[in-house]
Amino acid sequence: MSMFEIQKNYTMKLFNYIIGLGLVTLLSSSSVFAQTDIINVGVRMQKASGLYWENGLDFEYSNKSILNDKLFFGFSYISSRLGTAINSNAIKQDNYILSARYYTRKDKQLRPFSKFNIGYFSADYGSEIFDVLDNTSVLASLEFGLSYTFIKKLKLFSSFGYNFISGDGMNGPGTLYPIFIQSTISWNLKS
Amino acid sequence: MKKLFTLLTLVCITACSDQPLIEDSYLDSDLTMAASIYLPEDYLISYANPNPTELESVKPVFIACHGYSATTFEWDEFKVWSEETDSYYISQVLLGGHGSNYEDFRASSWRDWQMSIIEEYERLVIAGYTNINFVASSTSCPLILELLATDFFNNHLAPKNIMLIDPMVIPSDKTLPLIGLIGPMLGYIDSGNTTDEDEYWYHFRPQETLQELYAISKIARKALEDGIKLPSDCSLKVYKSIQDPTTDPVGAVLIYNGIKTAQNSPIDVEMIDSDLHVYTRLNLRATISEKDISNQLNTFTDFIERTN
Numbered sequence: 001m002s003m004f005e006i007q008k009n010y011t012m013k014l015f016n017y018i019i020g021l022g023l024v025t026l027l028s029s030s031s032v033f034a035q036t037d038i039i040n041v042g043v044r045m046q047k048a049s050g051l052y053w054e055n056g057l058d059f060e061y062s063n064k065s066i067l068n069d070k071l072f073f074g075f076s077y078i079s080s081r082l083g084t085a086i087n088s089n090a091i092k093q094d095n096y097i098l099s100a101r102y103y104t105r106k107d108k109q110l111r112p113f114s115k116f117n118i119g120y121f122s123a124d125y126g127s128e129i130f131d132v133l134d135n136t137s138v139l140a141s142l143e144f145g146l147s148y149t150f151i152k153k154l155k156l157f158s159s160f161g162y163n164f165i166s167g168d169g170m171n172g173p174g175t176l177y178p179i180f181i182q183s184t185i186s187w188n189l190k191s
Numbered sequence: 192m193k194k195l196f197t198l199l200t201l202v203c204i205t206a207c208s209d210q211p212l213i214e215d216s217y218l219d220s221d222l223t224m225a226a227s228i229y230l231p232e233d234y235l236i237s238y239a240n241p242n243p244t245e246l247e248s249v250k251p252v253f254i255a256c257h258g259y260s261a262t263t264f265e266w267d268e269f270k271v272w273s274e275e276t277d278s279y280y281i282s283q284v285l286l287g288g289h290g291s292n293y294e295d296f297r298a299s300s301w302r303d304w305q306m307s308i309i310e311e312y313e314r315l316v317i318a319g320y321t322n323i324n325f326v327a328s329s330t331s332c333p334l335i336l337e338l339l340a341t342d343f344f345n346n347h348l349a350p351k352n353i354m355l356i357d358p359m360v361i362p363s364d365k366t367l368p369l370i371g372l373i374g375p376m377l378g379y380i381d382s383g384n385t386t387d388e389d390e391y392w393y394h395f396r397p398q399e400t401l402q403e404l405y406a407i408s409k410i411a412r413k414a415l416e417d418g419i420k421l422p423s424d425c426s427l428k429v430y431k432s433i434q435d436p437t438t439d440p441v442g443a444v445l446i447y448n449g450i451k452t453a454q455n456s457p458i459d460v461e462m463i464d465s466d467l468h469v470y471t472r473l474n475l476r477a478t479i480s481e482k483d484i485s486n487q488l489n490t491f492t493d494f495i496e497r498t499n
Contacts, residue, residue: 050368050409051361088416089448091441125444132433132462133440167441169363170434170466174441177365 036064042186044076048177052090053083058184069106074099091175093123097139115143115159123173134173140164153188211379211395213293219393225262225290227283234263236282237314248319251279251498256308258329258469259404262290264391265328265472272491279498284311297397301407305334316348324352324498328469329438330404332358333411339421340414349422352497355429357469359408360442363435367405374398387475415449426452428459428497430490434466
């Protein structure tokens with residue numbers, strides 16, 4: 001492994017750590033938020049059609065004054081490191097996603113939603129031999145799905161998604177697939 | 192997104208089609224057949240020389256295996272390039288279900304495709320050949336990876352070298368995993384081959400065979416995720432075009448990460464500066480460059496050096 005790769009891995013781990021620490025600090029400090037703020041935190045499980053499970057964390061924020069509880073903004077980190085690559089030789093890849101989710105059917109138990117994601121994808125190929133291949137990409141995807149509220153604070157989101165940018169053998173990371181399904185179990189921390 | 196729309200449009204247009212219109216000149220027809228079916232002695236060493244002398248039995252034999260919907264034609268150039276030498280043999284295997292007609296192809300499974308490789312290997316071993324090597328392109332690669340993953344060679348004489356060209360582990364067309372869903376509506380896919388290519392490749396690709404193609408590539412990928420160890424005294428090298436419209440170059444990463452030698456060392460990988468799928472076959476290409484010719488020559492030379 002080259003010095004550049006070691007430095008890159010170290011930077012990515014530090015970045016993940018800072019984001020995690022920042023979010024935990026932010027969420028545990030309730031005084032930061034206004035009375036009308038809504039905070040959800042959850043676990044996201046995503047499966048690319050024909051490839052890996054990539055799992056991770058999901059955070060969502062909204063304010064009751066924004067479109068009357070219909071628009072949420074979020075951040076997700078999902079990785080094959082927490083999915084197929086556990087105890088296997090699958091490629092370790094990370095997705096950093098910023099999202100905007102729009103709901104319909106306010107106050108109903110079952111709510112359809114659409115979600116737009118943008119973000120950054122990075123795959124670790126593990127050897128300099130593969131430096132000639134693309135291993136990073138911008139992410140841009142759309143999701144359509146349903147959310148279901150089990151109890152007041154616990155929700156399940158399931159959706160079908162399409163990545164507008166994916167690898168096609170000529171360009172882009174080869175393990176970035178276009179079609180995916182995902183489920184997120186989310187807990188309402190503040191509402 | 193464009194690809195998905197094209198696919199969905201294709202589904203809508205061909206949803207009611209059953210049989211393709213097969214012209215007599217197509218390999219798919221009953222009138223055209225790969226020569227290796229009726230002249231096996233011209234292609235298979237086990238037929239051409241079933242009783243080798245002691246000197247002949249230790250010469251390297253390359254079992255050359257082609258890709259999905261292709262024929263032995265894919266390795267003809269290696270044979271022509273090797274014509275001047277008698278220091279090694281090339282045995283060109285025709286995969287099961289290939290080279291005959293559309294219905295035979297449609298009825299074949301990946302196990303049928305693989306069986307031709309196993310049969311030639313076993314015939315060579317029984318005949319007494321001891322220096323057996325594989326050169327495999329595209330879909331033949333996962334067929335051989337499956338043999339490694341299931342320890343087939345533990346009960347047989349192990350091959351000395353396995354050389355994989357543009358292996359099909361991850362398809363470039365990422366809609367292939369949907370073939371089980373949309374395949375039955377499609378029926379078949381028109382390859383768009385040229386007239387010259389129609390003599391050596393099937394023009395129509397039955398959806399059943401595309402499902403088999405996806406199945407064997409998935410089996411190989413899963414096996415690589417779990418890890419494969421090579422038999423003793425066996426080496427493996429991957430040669431991969433860095434741009435490939437058929438098999439994604441990232442497949443080379445999966446093979447590199449997934450296979451170790453018997454001594455737990457990494458395997459060899461060479462990334463080739465090419466945008467051709469199976470860059471070792473240049474015949475019938477619309478255009479070829481000096482670089483393509485050089486890539487082919489270097490790889491053929493490397494095959495020979497690895498067996499010395």
